[in-house]
Amino acid sequence: MLNKIYSIFFLLTCTIAQAQVDTTAVVVDSISVDSIAVDSVATVPITNIITNPSAITTFFEKLQALEENKEGKINIVHIGDSHIQADILSGKIRKTLQERFGNAGCGFSFPHKLAHTNGSPYVKYRSNITWHKRRNVYPVVDTVEVGLSGIALTAKQDFAIAATVLDTSYNFNTIKIITPRNVPLFDVATHTDDTFELKSNIPKKTTYKIKSGDALSIIARKFKTTVSALKKLNGLRSNAIQAGKTLQIPTGEMEKQVINRSEFTELPLVADSLSYYYHSKKALSTIYLLPNTEAKSYNLNGLILEKDAPGILYHSIGVNGAKAVDYNKYPLFFEQLPALNPDLIIISLGTNESFEKEDVEAYMKELNLFIDNIRTKNPNACLLITTPPPSLFKRRYPNTFVAAYANSILAQQTAKNYASWDVFSELGGLYGVPNNAAAGLMSPDKVHYSVKGYEMQGTLFTEALLSAFDNFKNTSKNAME
Numbered sequence: 224m225l226n227k228i229y230s231i232f233f234l235l236t237c238t239i240a241q242a243q244v245d246t247t248a249v250v251v252d253s254i255s256v257d258s259i260a261v262d263s264v265a266t267v268p269i270t271n272i273i274t275n276p277s278a279i280t281t282f283f284e285k286l287q288a289l290e291e292n293k294e295g296k297i298n299i300v301h302i303g304d305s306h307i308q309a310d311i312l313s314g315k316i317r318k319t320l321q322e323r324f325g326n327a328g329c330g331f332s333f334p335h336k337l338a339h340t341n342g343s344p345y346v347k348y349r350s351n352i353t354w355h356k357r358r359n360v361y362p363v364v365d366t367v368e369v370g371l372s373g374i375a376l377t378a379k380q381d382f383a384i385a386a387t388v389l390d391t392s393y394n395f396n397t398i399k400i401i402t403p404r405n406v407p408l409f410d411v412a413t414h415t416d417d418t419f420e421l422k423s424n425i426p427k428k429t430t431y432k433i434k435s436g437d438a439l440s441i442i443a444r445k446f447k448t449t450v451s452a453l454k455k456l457n458g459l460r461s462n463a464i465q466a467g468k469t470l471q472i473p474t475g476e477m478e479k480q481v482i483n484r485s486e487f488t489e490l491p492l493v494a495d496s497l498s499y500y501y502h503s504k505k506a507l508s509t510i511y512l513l514p515n516t517e518a519k520s521y522n523l524n525g526l527i528l529e530k531d532a533p534g535i536l537y538h539s540i541g542v543n544g545a546k547a548v549d550y551n552k553y554p555l556f557f558e559q560l561p562a563l564n565p566d567l568i569i570i571s572l573g574t575n576e577s578f579e580k581e582d583v584e585a586y587m588k589e590l591n592l593f594i595d596n597i598r599t600k601n602p603n604a605c606l607l608i609t610t611p612p613p614s615l616f617k618r619r620y621p622n623t624f625v626a627a628y629a630n631s632i633l634a635q636q637t638a639k640n641y642a643s644w645d646v647f648s649e650l651g652g653l654y655g656v657p658n659n660a661a662a663g664l665m666s667p668d669k670v671h672y673s674v675k676g677y678e679m680q681g682t683l684f685t686e687a688l689l690s691a692f693d694n695f696k697n698t699s700k701n702a703m704e
Contacts, residue, residue, distance in 0.1 A: 307541030315681025325534020
């Protein structure tokens with residue numbers, strides 16, 4: 224036993240070198256032995272449960288009404304860091320809840336690809352230009368407004384953005400556009416050609432006027448191309464050509480795709496206080512954003528894609544490297560959050576704070592400020608906080624900071640009136656990472672999780688939430704009898 228105590232003491236006091244989380248390298252050089260109680264961090268709960276579920280009673284009441292009446296929409300907003308940005312964990316929750324309560328749409332969406340980062344696999348975004356981006360993890364710049372997506376996406380030139388739903392079950396009837404102060408910066412449109420493909424770069428072409436005696440083989444040699452390439456580019460079915468006609472010639476170079484607005488059919492937009500939107504009776508799979516000609520610069524904070532169907536809208540918002548303080552420093556995030564009309568807000572933060580050695584008091588101060596900022600703008604929304612999952616420093620040393628964060632989140636849940644899900648303990652607590660890695664649940668950095676690991680977390684969370692919901696219904700039923 225004494226040796227075991229010495230081993231634990233050694234692990235808690237080892238000097239930790241550099242570790243990589245998300246895209247920000249941070250140094251952890253020491254861990255305080257008395258920052259946590261050793262005998263309280265490795266506890267694994269007997270069952271997978273939501274604690275303090277009474278804090279989300281209003282959400283359960285709405286969910287029960289949806290289940291019984293098959294009418295209306297329930298909005299769930301999941302906010303976090305890189306564990307959420309890829310939308311694997313949240314995507315699993317979305318799919319499972321929608322299977323039971325109905326699919327009301329994909330929800331909040333952002334063109335992460337245009338910001339040169341990873342994002343949700345449900346919607347594919349393309350554009351003909353390179354966009355400027357800025358994540359909320361960077362210092363505030365007055366000229367860049369970071370809002371609901373946690374990433375600013377800006378441009379000052381003509382462009383088009385194509386948004387295509389890859390999963391047909393998320394074809395949408397309504398698209399809502401979120402911009403700073405709800406200024407109409409974008410028009411929406413469809414394209415007159417269903418085969419049109421928007422690209423960032425296209426092959427540069429030149430033209431050649433066919434002369435008497437020319438043949439495709441002669442022209443191909445002259446321009447160092449092939450007969451098949453000439454035929455494909457010009458839509459020729461045979462090698463026959465006519466003098467005086469014009470051929471398009473591939474150059475082997477690339478150029479920006481020029482957008483001709485006359486090829487698009489613009490759609491009427493309606494504005495409310497939080498967004499401007501278009502509704503179609505026919506479900507759409509692709510929509511285009513074009514610049515509003517009255518604007519001079521453009522900032523897209525996100526889209527909301529909804530179906531004309533009752534059910535769950537599960538909105539996922541995550542930023543690689545983000546901490547609570549990063550969200551807190553941008554008021555626009557909280558001002559735009561009501562556009563999602565949240566019934567339940569789930570907060571999953573803490574990993575990045577732990578790799579910056581934030582003590583538990585500093586972490587909880589920013590987390591509670593984040594909670595207060597959310598409630599100021601969304602007083603009727605219920606809150607559920609998940610603890611950060613287990614991880615290792617330098618792929619070797621147990622992350623005692625997230626252990627301390629988890630304890631503090633659970634300790635104040637009643638006083639702060641939120642429900643909790645303790646994923647830290649569910650995944651084995653302070654010493655759970657080796658087992659999780661052996662089971663194929665971790666990524667090599669021992670901080671992030673594999674697809675399998677995130678999907679398992681999504682399954683566990685959904686099971687805990689639905690179990691709490693079923694207990695709520697049973698308790699309500701018994702109280703009425």
